[in-house]
Amino acid sequence: MEHFLEVVLPIPLEKLFTYRISRQEADFIEPGMRVAVPFGKSKIYTALAYRVHTEAPTAYEPKEIYQILDEKPLVNPFQMKHWEWIANYYMCTLGEVIRSALPSAFLLESETLVLPNKQADVDEMELADDEFLVYEALQYQTALKIEEISDIVDKKNVLSLVNRLVQKGVVLQKEEIYEQYKPKMVRYVKLSEKYDDEGELEALLNELSRAPKQSQVVLSLFQLKLKSNKPIPISDLEKESGGSRAVIKALIDKDILNEYSIREDRVKHGEASETTKNIVLNEHQAKALEDITVGFLEKKPVLLHGVTSSGKTEVYVKLIQQCIDEGKQALYLLPEIALTSQLINRLRHYFGQKVSVYHSKYSIHERVEVWNNVLHNAEKAQIVIGARSSLFLPFSKLGLVVVDEEHESSFKQFDPAPRYHARDAAIVLASFHGSPIVLGSATPSVESAYNAKTGKYGYASIKYRFGEVLMPEINLVDIKEATRKRRMKGHFSETLLHAIEEALGEGEQVILFQNRRGFAPVVECTTCGHVAQCPNCDVSLTYHQHRNQLRCHYCGYHMALQQACLACGSPTLDKKGFGTEQIQEELGQLFPKTKVGRMDLDTTRGKYAYEKIISAFENQEMDILVGTQMVTKGLDFRNVSLVGIMNADSMLNFPDYRAHERSFQMLTQVAGRAGRTQKRGKVLIQTYNPYHQILQQVTTHDYDKMFKEQYYEREQFKYPPVVRIIKVTLKDRDFNKLNEASDWMASSLRNVLGTQILGPEYPPVARISRDYLKNILIKIPKSDSLAQTKNSIKRIEKSFNAISKYKSIRLVYNVDHI
Ligand code: ADP
Ligand code: ZN
Ligand code: ZN
Numbered sequence: 001m002e003h004f005l006e007v008v009l010p011i012p013l014e015k016l017f018t019y020r021i022s023r024q025e026a027d028f029i030e031p032g033m034r035v036a037v038p039f040g041k042s043k044i045y046t047a048l049a050y051r052v053h054t055e056a057p058t059a060y061e062p063k064e065i066y067q068i069l070d071e072k073p074l075v076n077p078f079q080m081k082h083w084e085w086i087a088n089y090y091m092c093t094l095g096e097v098i099r100s101a102l103p104s105a106f107l108l109e110s111e112t113l114v115l116p117n118k119q120a121d122v123d124e125m126e127l128a129d130d131e132f133l134v135y136e137a138l139q140y141q142t143a144l145k146i147e148e149i150s151d152i153v154d155k156k157n158v159l160s161l162v163n164r165l166v167q168k169g170v171v172l173q174k175e176e177i178y179e180q181y182k183p184k185m186v187r188y189v190k191l192s193e194k195y196d197d198e199g200e201l202e203a204l205l206n207e208l209s210r211a212p213k214q215s216q217v218v219l220s221l222f223q224l225k226l227k228s229n230k231p232i233p234i235s236d237l238e239k240e241s242g243g244s245r246a247v248i249k250a251l252i253d254k255d256i257l258n259e260y261s262i263r264e265d266r267v268k269h270g271e272a273s274e275t276t277k278n279i280v281l282n283e284h285q286a287k288a289l290e291d292i293t294v295g296f297l298e299k300k301p302v303l304l305h306g307v308t309s310s311g312k313t314e315v316y317v318k319l320i321q322q323c324i325d326e327g328k329q330a331l332y333l334l335p336e337i338a339l340t341s342q343l344i345n346r347l348r349h350y351f352g353q354k355v356s357v358y359h360s361k362y363s364i365h366e367r368v369e370v371w372n373n374v375l376h377n378a379e380k381a382q383i384v385i386g387a388r389s390s391l392f393l394p395f396s397k398l399g400l401v402v403v404d405e406e407h408e409s410s411f412k413q414f415d416p417a418p419r420y421h422a423r424d425a426a427i428v429l430a431s432f433h434g435s436p437i438v439l440g441s442a443t444p445s446v447e448s449a450y451n452a453k454t455g456k457y458g459y460a461s462i463k464y465r466f467g468e469v470l471m472p473e474i475n476l477v478d479i480k481e482a483t484r485k486r487r488m489k490g491h492f493s494e495t496l497l498h499a500i501e502e503a504l505g506e507g508e509q510v511i512l513f514q515n516r517r518g519f520a521p522v523v524e525c526t527t528c529g530h531v532a533q534c535p536n537c538d539v540s541l542t543y544h545q546h547r548n549q550l551r552c553h554y555c556g557y558h559m560a561l562q563q564a565c566l567a568c569g570s571p572t573l574d575k576k577g578f579g580t581e582q583i584q585e586e587l588g589q590l591f592p593k594t595k596v597g598r599m600d601l602d603t604t605r606g607k608y609a610y611e612k613i614i615s616a617f618e619n620q621e622m623d624i625l626v627g628t629q630m631v632t633k634g635l636d637f638r639n640v641s642l643v644g645i646m647n648a649d650s651m652l653n654f655p656d657y658r659a660h661e662r663s664f665q666m667l668t669q670v671a672g673r674a675g676r677t678q679k680r681g682k683v684l685i686q687t688y689n690p691y692h693q694i695l696q697q698v699t700t701h702d703y704d705k706m707f708k709e710q711y712y713e714r715e716q717f718k719y720p721p722v723v724r725i726i727k728v729t730l731k732d733r734d735f736n737k738l739n740e741a742s743d744w745m746a747s748s749l750r751n752v753l754g755t756q757i758l759g760p761e762y763p764p765v766a767r768i769s770r771d772y773l774k775n776i777l778i779k780i781p782k783s784d785s786l787a788q789t790k791n792s793i794k795r796i797e798k799s800f801n802a803i804s805k806y807k808s809i810r811l812v813y814n815v816d817h818i
Contacts, residue, residue: 001054004062005029007037007047010099010107012092012417016050018057019065026052032073032080034106036066036159044110044146046159048075048098067157074106074375076394082429083392089428091726091790091813092417100418101392103367104173105166108159113143115172122170130161135170169365188231188619189248189257191221204256214251217241221257230507230620234259279314279350288460289315295458296436301427303406303452304440306462307701308672309469309636312440313343315462316402317350319438320383324354328399328435329374330383333426335408337387341611342636343404344385351383358386358393388413388422391429398433401426406439406448407665409658412817421817423448442672443665443703446658446710447721472643472674472681474699476690479647483688490586496644496684497590500624503682504594508641509617510624511631512587513670514580515651523550523561526574530567532559538767544602545581555769583626583646591624599627632669643674645685652692657719660694664706667698718756720816724780726793727818730760731771731810741806742774748796753789755780771810777818 003026006016019037021029029035033049046069056062083097099107116138127135130153137152138144149158165171195201208215220241224232238245251257281289288304292315295302306312316332323330334343337359347355358370373381375394384390388411403411403423411422423439430437439448439457452459465471475495482493489497503510522540524531532541534552541550543561551558564571575582580600587596597613604610610630617625618637625631651663667685675681687695697706714722730745732738742760750757758777766773780789793813800806 002056004053004056005035005049005065006051006053007035007065008050008094008098009037009039009045009047010102010109011045011095013095014093016094017047018062020062021052021065025065025068029068030073031077032075033071034069034074036069036157038063038066042110042147044159046107046109048102049073050080067160069160069163074371074394075102076375076396078396078398078429078432079392079394081432082425085428085432086418086420086425088790090418090420090815091794092419096417100389100413100416103364103371105163105364105368106371108146108162108166108173110146112146112162112173114138114146114149114162114165115143117169117172120169126168127170128164130155131165131168131170134161134165138171166364167368173364187234188260189221189234189237189252190232190260191218192255192258195256213243213247214256217243217247217251218256233621279317281314281318282311282466284462284464285311285315285466288462289318291460292319292438292458295460298458299434300456300458301430301437301439301451302458302460303444303448304438304460304462305444305449305452305703306440306442307465307471308442308669309465310442310462311466312404312442312462313346314466316404316438316440317347319400319402319436320347320351323400324351324382326399328397329377329381329395330400330402331390331393331395331398331426332383332385332402333390333404333411333422334385334387335405335410341614347383347385354379354382356381356384358384358390360387360389388420388425391422391425395429395433398430398435401430401435401437403437403439405441407441407443407445409662409817414814417812419812419814424816443668445665446661446707446714449707450711450721469675470680471701472671472683474671474683474685474701476695476699477684477686478688478690479686480688489590491583491646491686492586492590493684493686496686499642499682499684500591500644503642504591504623506641507639509620509622509637509639510642510644511637511640511670511673512583512624512626512644512646513628513631514583514626514646515628515666523573523575525565525568525570526572527570528565528568530565532562532566536767536770537765539765542579543575545585546602554765580626580628587624587626594624595622596624596626597622599625599630604630629666631673632666635673637673640673641675641679641681643671643681643683645670645683648685648687648692648695649689652689652694657714657717660713661706661710663694664698664703667695668701668703671698718779723756723782724786724816725818726778726780726790726816727814728776728778728793729763729812729814730774730776731812732808733770733772734808735772737805738772738774738809741800741809742776744803744806745796745800746776748799749776749778749793752792752796753778755784755789 003021003023005019005021007019009017029049029052031049031051034046035049037045037047039045044066083101084094087094087097122135124132133153134149146158146162149162150156153161162171166173195204208218217237221232221237224236224240234248237248248257252259288306292302292304304312304315320330344355344357356370356373358367370381370384371393374384377397384393403426406423413420427437448457451457477493477495479488479493482488487494500510522531523543532550533539534541534555534557536557537552537554539552539554541552544551548561549558550561565573580598584596584598587594597617599613603613614635616622620639645667648663648667651666652659671683674683685695685698689695693709694706714720719725728745730738730742732741746757746760756779758779760774760776763773763775780786797811
């Protein structure tokens with residue numbers, strides 16, 4: 001009898017592929033193991049074993065596999081089932097899911113580039129002969145392709161060799177040049193506590209009078225303390241005293257000065273003491289925990305709707321504790337990995353070394369390590385914090401899923417496929433495992449709130465902030481009026497300026513929020529009206545003062561800012577609109593003595609840039625933080641008493657059916673950063689449109705009213721959660737062909753589906769990276785079968801692909817979230 005292996009290749013193929021295997025191989029191979037296989041003329045891929053069988057394929061003569069790469073499955077049946085669901089539901093191929101799900105270290109292929117790991121401390125004696133050959137070759141070459149390695153060791157199958165080298169850290173794969181997460185540790189000094197006693201202090205100063213350098217350092221410390229009551233970094237003391245680090249160190253050694261680091265003092269890494277571990281929930285949290293448990297018993301996902309700073313995290317901690325007490329695994333999903341640094345510290349505080357972090361920015365080693373720990377159900381990875389890709393880990397005993405900030409749109413992956421929504425995919429994952437799942441937010445998405453109201457989800461709520469802290473006081477500032485009366489200073493109203501002055505005067509910190517989306521600063525010629533456009537995309541270029549460049553936010557195109565208009569040559573260029581950078585500059589002029597930080601895509605590009613800004617702000621090294629959406633996300637700063645929103649209108653006017661919902665969420669979240677401790681926080685929202693219903697709902701903290709109105713609108717205009725939607729995007733370089741093809745597609749969909757089809761329509765940005773885009777929106781009533789509709793769409797796609805002139809056109813589906 002002949003034996004065959006059906007595999008999933010990590011490429012967008014509709015069908016699985018079959019290879020010939022030997023009898024022994026058939027006995028050995030289990031689904032979920034990796035095999036190296038030839039494909040096409042000369043390619044080698046790592047593929048995933050799917051099924052061993054004995055039916056020879058009829059359409060092609062199967063090739064033999066090269067090699068089995070694993071001794072035990074790397075992927076378990078839960079994952080396989082879940083990935084097939086994702087492929088099906090989000091209308092992509094299983095291969096695309098696998099490409100996204102497995103760390104790239106597991107998917108070596110002929111195109112993989114292998115680089116030497118310069119940091120590695122390689123013990124040449126430890127290397128096998130073939131490993132040494134590759135290692136040696138890489139001393140003289142910057143990179144090797146897999147096939148070159150084949151030549152060097154004179155073997156056809158080298159994937160397992162390269163695998164070993166990757167595992168040993170001897171080589172790196174290209175695009176794998178990440179660093180490990182390290183929180184920034186600023187070292188501070190203070191005078192030892194024993195000198196609180198005046199007698200002791202006097203004795204000290206007397207004693208030091210014989211050591212002028214040391215005495216100078218201590219005096220400088222007093223001066224710095226007088227200037228501001230903030231922690232004093234060693235570096236500042238060094239500067240102020242003109243002394244050297246050695247002198248400061250001598251004082252520390254003598255226990256006259258104490259050195260400390262704020263981050264460490266706030267949250268000690270490692271195990272927490274029994275007392276701090278034993279959090280006692282207040283009555284609201286306890287009630288929420290009870291309601292969540294009820295929902296779990298009914299086997300429903302549960303929505304936890306708790307206002308900002310109500311202590312949702314502590315409720316999750318209790319749930320996680322229960323989960324790991326049962327010996328099960330817990331997954332804590334966050335919308336953005338940027339948020340993790342604060343959360344890791346909090347969870348490590350309770351659970352010590354049981355917490356692992358997993359996300360795509362981590363080094364290959366860390367990712368492989370977490371994968372293996374989860375696969376072996378190791379204690380080290382009993383709790384995994386991660387962004388959406390952590391859904392793909394090999395959990396076998398999942399006992400809890402937490403989806404924090406469930407309303408966040410960054411749970412949706414847009415490119416490349418699978419274009420999945422991590423919250424929704426997590427619900428399915430949990431159901432496969434029979435695991436409870438809780439979705440938490442201060443501003444639930446309309447669809448989750450709807451699911452809770454209709455009883456599909458369980459529901460729990462916390463309406464009060466922890467520790468009797470009041471909700472922030474939110475006021476609207478009418479800048480239309482102020483502008484008319486010429487009472488604005490730059491982009492600041494008098495009201496906002498006074499509030500900033502007051503907060504700074506009290507030694508408190510301020511967050512200013514400027515949403516740049518759809519409101520980027522452009523440079524316009526006041527003579528002819530010309531605005532510089534991106535040559536590849538259908539958008540205006542954005543001015544970046546720092547680099548004095550015009551940049552495209554879609555494709556990265558950039559050019560130096562010209563002195564004169566490119567169209568008419570006049571030197572009359574005017575910068576319109578404003579972004580975070582301009583706000584920072586205006587602040588520099590208005591408050592020259594104040595330290596202003598900025599957090600946006602431009603300042604957080606570096607590896608730890610985000611963590612650095614956050615910890616600098618936490619440690620009060622700056623007084624004002626200007627930021628985009630990034631500052632809205634669940635951060636917990638203790639000393640912020642004022643949040644200012646520079647302009648609320650641009651997001652309200654964004655052309656999207658969720659624009660109002662999103663504005664409510666964003667404004668409420670950013671407002672929630674204010675006054676998280678005893679003093680009531682203050683929020684000022686500048687707007688041209690103070691009577692807008694959403695702004696009214698934000699100021700009165702009226703989530704229910706927002707929900708009712710938004711739901712009513714979705715009913716009127718037929719949008720989710722009232723109907724389901726699928727967006728089909730067509731892309732091509734040829735404008736006319738795209739239009740023709742889109743018309744063909746839309747009318748076929750109309751003929752077959754008979755449901756409501758909108759479009760084809762150009763998106764707001766109708767050309768990106770030289771491709772023209774057109775969208776068709778399919779609205780599917782709840783009464784129709786989603787699966788059948790998708791099948792029909794797939795059939796239409798087949799006919800479409802059969803039309804040769806449309807070959808170049810790419811089709812992209814987005815399901816539910818568009
Ligand atoms: P949320 O996630 O709902 O915005 P957090 O979980 O960040 O709120 O809680 C806000 C603050 O209150 C945090 O500093 C947290 O440590 C504190 N807190 C919440 N619950 C408790 C509790 N039961 N005991 C002590 N401190 C708590
Ligand atoms: Zn562009
Ligand atoms: Zn001009």
